[in-house]
Amino acid sequence: MDFRFLPDEPSGSIRIPPGQTVLINSSDHSECLKLNVLEGIARVYCPCEETEGMTLAFLQDGDQLRTDCLCSDGVCVEALTNLRLETKAEEATGHGYDSVNEWTLQLLRIRHLGQAEQRLHALLSLLVSRLGKRYGEWCSLPFRLTHERIGELIGSTRVTSTRLMSKLRNGEMLKTAPGEAEIRLSPDLINTSPLSF
Template sequence: MNFHTYGEPPSKSVRIITGQSVLIDPSSRPKGTCLEVESGIARVYCPCEETEGMTLAFLQSGDQLRTDLLCSEGVCVEALTDLSFHSNVNIDENIGYDAVNEWTLQLLRIRHLGNAEQRLQALFSILVNRLGRRCGQWCELPFRLTHERIGELIGSTRVTSTRLISKLRSSELLIAPIGTQTVSVAPSFIETSPL
């Protein structure tokens, strides 16, 4: 796995380019602090040997990652788009919303749908509704996920996710233009999602 260890100068803004990951070590951080995303989109995943690469959440601007609730091995933060986050932000207990817990719950719900097609549709629906935007006739995600990552998220193999994505492309429900980092999804596909 290719990631940098994030050292922790206090209250520093950290920038990560698309595709890079940092390991957040909870033992090196003060209690009661968190990271807050300033801009960009991140994937939070587990670095543990047994669950290496397991996605826990996606974060966007304003979301907080509570470092006092991490497993002892920490978590990794991957920049899906150019990412900036602020370190050692005090936890806002009044928010009443934990982005990581909410995402983990939604990803678990997706994994429990009946078949891989339903799970893929639910995954794209939640990604577009939370992290994407409507662009004319399409809904657009500002990042791409590998077929292997999609397989991990929907509980299938890379081969199955590739087959399902090819089916979406041939049905003109998904477009991933060459030379861009975006993915366009048909609104009709999102609107009929089982979740």
């Protein structure tokens, strides 16, 4: 995988196209940096070989990532949509809301549901409630995840994820159009989540 490296010093706006990844290594920075998401949606994941790209969080406009809260190997930030970030120097205070920790907690809650179908249902509900929008009769996510990534998020195989996604498509609970990044989901699916978010 190709990585783009975050500048060592605080900088202005950084644009990242969908599919590109920025590696943030906490040991590369002499001071704590705060990464602000100005626009777009990103996936934050662990670059460690042992965890195989485990997703820690999703970030959107207004969310922050502090470099003093990273593991020794740092984290990767993958642009799921057109992404614009800024970095600023910040004193490490350890106080306040941390969007990465909140996402990690919610993803752990999902992983503890008993069946893969329940976990997928809860994951889609979480993504729509945090990152999606309601348009008419459908809820919309502005990006797609691969079946392999969905499997990683719900603790199943790619094959299981593909089977479950096909079941939702056949039940007219999920729609995708070829060539479009958007996923449309039925509000009934989102409103009947096995977890509340």
